[in-house]
Amino acid sequence: MNELYEDYYKEKDLVFNTEYQRSEVWNLKKKQKLIDSIIKEYNLGMIFLRRNEENYFEVLDGQQRLKSIFKFLENEYPTSGEWTPEVGKKTFEELKDVSGVYAKFIAFKINVAFVENADDETTSDIFLRLQEGMPLNTAEKLNAMRGEMHKTILDLSKHQFIKNTSIKDHRFAHRLLAAQIFSLELNSDFDLMNFPDIKFANLQDIYEKYTFKEPPRYVLNNIKRNFNFLNKSFGDKAKVISRRGDFIPIYLLSSYLGKKYVTSGINEDFVNFTIEFLAKVESIKVQDKLIAPENIPYRDFKSWRSAGALSSRSFRERFKIILGKFLENYSDIRLKDTNRSFDYGQKMAIYYKDNGLCKICGKEVSFDEAEIDHVIPWSEGGTTTVNNGQLVCPTCNRSKGNRS
Template sequence: MKIDLHYIPVRSLVDGYENRGYEGVVGYGGLLDIRPKFQREFIYDIKQRRAVIETILEGFPLNVMYWSLQTDPVSGRTEYELLDGQQRTMSICEFVEGEFSVEIDGYPKNFDNLSIEDQNKILEYKIMIYHCEGGEDEKLRWFEIINIAGETLKAQELRNAIYTGPWLSDAKRYFSRENQAAHLLSRDYVNAGEVDRQALLEKAISWIAGKGDDNIKSYMNEHRLDPNAHALWTYFKNVVDWAKLTFPVKRSYLRSVPWNVLYEQFKDATLDSQALEDRVKTLMSDDEVQKRSGIYTYILTGDERALGLRVFTDNQKRVAYETQNGICPRCGEHFEFEAMDGDHIVPWAKGGKTIQSNCQMLCIRDNRSGS
């Protein structure tokens, strides 16, 4: 890849700036694609954006940015794609457009309220930019490398860089920002992570395609040229709607439940939401249950492993072992301590507690045979 250093004034950068939403963001007289498909959504908070402007006003250097060159196949003119520096570029352009203020001499001021001197200080500030020429694979590889030194890309952001197309553009319309359709629908039932960094999109795809990088990539590759992401949105919406109808009482634990797994198992079952809620309440107050998000899975599947039930401490097990003289009460044979498991004499499901008087040591074979 060929790389050349250039200095561009802010005045030229903000010329023709336009944020077209999901159709993209442009600047530099319409020649610069500020938000290419492989870029993450704009995630700087107001403090970070103001810091960019304050850096410029102080005359301090901003970190170098990278633009890739490309030739328009119709007009033959040279255009640019922002390879790295979206957060700083958007901050500069939005400030000049009057979208936020900075504090100067104790007063918040928009660009239009600045003195002519300060306005010119910003507009004439020189940004250091490397122009990079190379193929698509080279650009994406370079983009990944230069971001390692900054804020490392999340896995889904890198997948977005590879599987661009109309499907991804439509999927991001639902899943890529807070207060969009998917986030508003699911925020009480799904741990969205960093929505701006594609965590909710990643979860939605894993629900329909299966967990794991290979499954997600395979799904995105298969559908990348689809005209829309309606199937993904419909499935996600169906799962969340089912969860809301089945367990309508909101609790923070709901966000850690594998709803897609339960949906596939029980979507056609007739369930009594009130009866389920009564059981949830009972289990929420059971101090034997260590994993409360697993209550919802347990109630439907009966799998006690989902509850993370309390286990006997090493001391409790050692006391029981010595009391039994190392003899397993099931098979009557002697075992070393390490070859035995702590077991509830009265099972939890029948009211047994994890206390010393309810602890016995069984040999591993008997304890795990379920007999």
């Protein structure tokens, strides 16, 4: 062990390559258990090192174990009186005073296997096979896959907007967000409100499909355009976004508005809406049965955020809510396609605005049954905006005809 530390790590011939390895995730208790195992001379298993083209050794498997050992050798934490009562709470330097333990610790043998002449693809494959049965999360599994998709996601994850949020990049969280966004942009049908599941298997399929060929350029351009809009709008205020379950609906709202609406000049409105919306969501308790009607959408959003958060239905329901509330608040925003029909988001906003009641007869109408009518008829110059829309039941809409 001393040779590995002195001759390789301290001489910087041993490196931790986080491009396919996970970041540091062991807590103090787990590190102390490892040190106790060494003192008790337990087998720590095999460490796998890969010699790269620069003649350095990269840790292919065993990063957590080696980092824990090296940090103990550098006196960054002590042993545990709970796990190693015969030693007590001592740093490595203080271990010298414990008869026999220090020498035994230094002489401890670590089994090392060297991987030679392996390219990145082979290395990633070896890493994934070594981790079978190990608790790697989705982001770490995806990060170990190489190819064009990996490069694209790495680039997107470095965008300033993601960095400005309060979402910590722990265990490649930013790369996972970028991969999920890419999947949603690639496979969603905004007109039909159809969104894909973004669980590991679905994301893995995309990574494998675009291993040797570049992912669709239009998807990448869409995402960068939306990230640029969000970064310009929020700036440092992006720190209000602290949950991954909020990040994606906010992104989808930006993407949808950019595709469907005239968005020039709405940056400040978008930020103000987001801050207010997230505050209302957090103020609601999902378990409260007595809740004001106007707060039901926020409760439903919070409920869907915690239940099946990666499913297509969860995305659809959360997106419908945030889109409807935005268009309800900013009811004058105009569609790019100035046609007669109200779009899905406008229908949702008007449904919220009119509390699910027909504006002519006062009858309660379900969302699926509800129809949206121009207050000032289209034929008389009425605009297709939330302000000029009203909720009506099918019967009243037929009888109203073209009258204001």
